[in-house]
Amino acid sequence: MRLILLGPPGAGKGTQAKKLIDRFGIPQLSTGDMLRAAVAAKTDVGLRAKEIMSAGKLVSDEIVIQIVADRIELPDCANGFILDGFPRTLAQADATEAMLKGKGLKLDCVVEMRVEDDELVRRVSGRFSCANCGTTYHDDTHRPKVEGVCDKCGHSDFVRRPDDNAETMRTRLKAYYKETAPLVGFYYCKGVLKFVDGMKPIDEVFADIESVLGTES
Ligand code: AP5
Ligand code: ZN
Numbered sequence: 571m572r573l574i575l576l577g578p579p580g581a582g583k584g585t586q587a588k589k590l591i592d593r594f595g596i597p598q599l600s601t602g603d604m605l606r607a608a609v610a611a612k613t614d615v616g617l618r619a620k621e622i623m624s625a626g627k628l629v630s631d632e633i634v635i636q637i638v639a640d641r642i643e644l645p646d647c648a649n650g651f652i653l654d655g656f657p658r659t660l661a662q663a664d665a666t667e668a669m670l671k672g673k674g675l676k677l678d679c680v681v682e683m684r685v686e687d688d689e690l691v692r693r694v695s696g697r698f699s700c701a702n703c704g705t706t707y708h709d710d711t712h713r714p715k716v717e718g719v720c721d722k723c724g725h726s727d728f729v730r731r732p733d734d735n736a737e738t739m740r741t742r743l744k745a746y747y748k749e750t751a752p753l754v755g756f757y758y759c760k761g762v763l764k765f766v767d768g769m770k771p772i773d774e775v776f777a778d779i780e781s782v783l784g785t786e787s
Contacts, residue, residue: 571596571650571783572675574657574666576753577683578746579739580690580697581768582775585706586683587654588722589776593785597646600654601634603704604641606731624732626741628658628749635665642669650678658750663757680757681779683768687743694734701727712772 571594575583587598605623608616615637619629638656641647657663670676685693696709702725707713714721720728733742757763764782768775780786 571678572653572670573650573678573783574653574680574757575655575683576680576750576757577768578685578687578690578750579742580693581683581685582693582772583654583683584704585772586776586779587652588705589772590652590779593780594650596650596652598652598654599638599641599647599656601629601637601656601658602654604637605629605634608637624738626733626738626745628745631659631661631665634658635662638666639669657753660752660756663753677760677762679783680753680763681782682754682757682763682765683775684765685768689769690743691736691739694739695736697734698728698730700725701729 573590575587577583584598584600584602587600590596591598605616605619609620609623610616615633618633622629634656638653642651653666657666666677693708696711697706698709699706700720700723703720703723705720705722707728718726718728720726733739754763766775766778766782770778777786
């Protein structure tokens with residue numbers, strides 16, 4: 571299955587992608603995670619992306635498209651993948667089409683996750699994640715079952731993102747509505763767009779995603 575999770579910052583794309591990995595055994599391709607890894611490793615791409623990401627702006631299409639093109643070539647993508655945070659501009663969407671077409675492949679579904687702005691700000695402001703496996707939590711609404719211990723991998727190191735604050739979030743939301751929201755129309759016209767109500771609790775959102783994919787058991 572080749573799937574895109576489309577939605578504003580904090581909509582729950584990463585949270586649902588992790589559940590989809592467990593369900594379908596296909597990898598999550600998160601450009602945000604890949605860029606953060608490049609920043610941490612101080613690679614050439616990471617050095618170029620660091621300030622842009624901290625400011626909540628979008629990294630250049632050229633950099634991001636190349637990262638995804640390289641990642642999609644790896645063997646674990648042969649049976650499908652979940653794109654999380656990519657494509658994010660019409661140029662990236664066109665590049666995705668070209669990449670897939672070059673391999674004789676098609677997208678199965680684009681799931682748009684709709685969440686109100688106030689809730690998005692609330693979610694990113696309280697977010698932290700496991701430094702080992704990336705599972706996301708929230709200070710108020712989604713804490714680990716055992717305090718200080720990741721539910722999924724048992725590690726006890728947690729991290730917060732530098733762009734998860736109310737001011738940067740305003741820039742991220744503007745970037746979303748200006749650059750990424752037009753992809754809703756793009757994929758609607760291609761007949762692959764579905765939407766889910768991302769305001770619901772995490773497990774209900776997941777059930778709705780399974781429902782629109784037609785994979786519920
Ligand atoms: P990226 O890492 O992609 O961040 P984002 O799109 O801003 O999305 P988030 O990761 O913030 O949110 P999410 O939807 O995954 O929500 P999550 O599941 O964590 O990008 C970061 C930056 O990298 C960009 O600003 C840009 O600079 C750059 N970049 C990345 N890709 C790029 C590209 N393609 N082109 C150019 N630049 C690019 O959930 C959020 C919180 O809410 C968590 O605490 C979670 O526990 C909680 N939560 C989740 N679901 C629910 C629910 N249903 N109910 C209650 N709480 C929930
Ligand atoms: Zn973990």
